[in-house]
Amino acid sequence: MSLPTALSWVLILAGLWSLIVWxxxxxxxxxxxxxxxxSGKPTKFLTxxxxxxxxxxxxxIATLVIGIRSLFG
Structure with missing residues (x-):
C-alpha cells in the first residue's frame, strides 16, 4: 500500500488515539x-x-495496522 508519509502518520496517530482513549x-x-x-444484571446502557x-x-487497531503497513511496506 502506498500513501504519503504524512497520511500514514495520521492513521497511526488516529489508531493510537482510539486505543488510548477508549x-x-x-x-x-x-x-x-x-x-x-x-439485582446486578447488566443494563442496556452497559451493553x-x-x-x-x-x-x-x-x-x-485496523487503522493503526493500515498506517504502519503503509509507512513501512
Whole structure:
C-alpha cells in the first residue's frame, strides 16, 4: 500500500488515539450506577457502551495496522 508519509502518520496517530482513549472510558462506564440494575444484571446502557468501545477499538487497531503497513511496506 502506498500513501504519503504524512497520511500514514495520521492513521497511526488516529489508531493510537482510539486505543488510548477508549479503555479509560469503559472503566468509567463500568463504575457508573446505570451500568447494572438493582439485582446486578447488566443494563442496556452497559451493553450499548461495551459495543461502542469494542467496535471503536477494533477500528482503531485496523487503522493503526493500515498506517504502519503503509509507512513501512
Amino acid at each position: 479503555p479509560p472510558f469503559l472503566r468509567r462506564v463500568l463504575k457508573d450506577p446505570r451500568a447494572r440494575d438493582e 450499548v457502551h461495551i459495543m461502542l468501545v469494542s467496535i471503536s477499538m477494533i477500528l482503531g
